[in-house]
Amino acid sequence: MAFDELAMVGDYFVVNVSSPNTPGLRELQAPGALRAILEPLVARARARGNPPVLVKLAPDLTNEDVDGIAEAAREAGAAGLVLANTTLSRPPGTHEPAAKEPGGLSGAPLLPRTIELVSRVYRQHGKALPIIGVGGVFTADDAYRLIRAGAVLVQAYTGFIYEGPTFASRLQSGLLELLDRDGLADVSQAVGRGNS
Numbered sequence: 001m002a003f004d005e006l007a008m009v010g011d012y013f014v015v016n017v018s019s020p021n022t023p024g025l026r027e028l029q030a031p032g033a034l035r036a037i038l039e040p041l042v043a044r045a046r047a048r049g050n051p052p053v054l055v056k057l058a059p060d061l062t063n064e065d066v067d068g069i070a071e072a073a074r075e076a077g078a079a080g081l082v083l084a085n086t087t088l089s090r091p092p093g094t095h096e097p098a099a100k101e102p103g104g105l106s107g108a109p110l111l112p113r114t115i116e117l118v119s120r121v122y123r124q125h126g127k128a129l130p131i132i133g134v135g136g137v138f139t140a141d142d143a144y145r146l147i148r149a150g151a152v153l154v155q156a157y158t159g160f161i162y163e164g165p166t167f168a169s170r171l172q173s174g175l176l177e178l179l180d181r182d183g184l185a186d187v188s189q190a191v192g193r194g195n196s
């Protein structure tokens with residue numbers, strides 16, 4: 001199994017059952033199907049240095065589905081969730097001709113839904129189910145909003161492509177300014193603080 005070969009070298013592993021580009025894949029997000037993948041994988045991880053195994057979800061799930069899946073993932077031993085993958089929807093403002101193409105949409109239009117998902121799961125599980133927030137992050141403010149919603153880590157894919165190689169360092173210095181503005185000594189103090 002590929003996982004056995006990689007378990008000792010990966011910092012963490014993500015079960016990606018949310019790519020919109022593989023027919024039928026997203027059906028594996030159903031709690032029963034997810035448990036069947038996760039339980040043996042988590043058992044193998046525990047026998048091999050115990051790297052964290054997370055699950056990556058689609059933003060197109062209903063909120064109620066996300067609740068059930070988060071619960072199932074936690075029970076099956078997932079170390080956290082990655083919220084979220086690209087969307088099959090076309091949020092308001094996506095008027096370009098390419099928006100009519102099939103496939104997953106990434107980038108700025110995802111941010112409101114990403115924040116909503118992160119807040120929802122954080123409200124229900126708090127720090128017991130760590131969240132990696134991803135979707136629509138272009139600025140330090142975007143990243144900060146995700147952290148305040150409950151993300152302990154933030155990823156960016158499309159923002160990095162558009163903003164170039166200095167993206168991460170700009171995000172980092174912007175985040176430090178935001179923490180300073182809010183009188184917080186460490187980014188962990190901002191996790192889950194919401195908009196207050």
Ligand SMILES: Cc1cc2nc3c(=O)[nH]c(=O)nc-3n(C[C@H](O)[C@H](O)[C@H](O)COP(=O)(O)O)c2cc1C
Pocket residue numbers: 016019056084085086105106107108110134135136137155156157158159
């Ligand atoms: C071209 C492209 C390829 C991607 N490939 C993967 C992949 O192989 N596995 C995965 O989990 N997510 C994949 N994603 C999803 C991203 O990791 C990310 O969840 C999504 O694009 C939202 O973040 P962003 O708005 O910062 O791009 C891909 C996204 C894009 C645009």
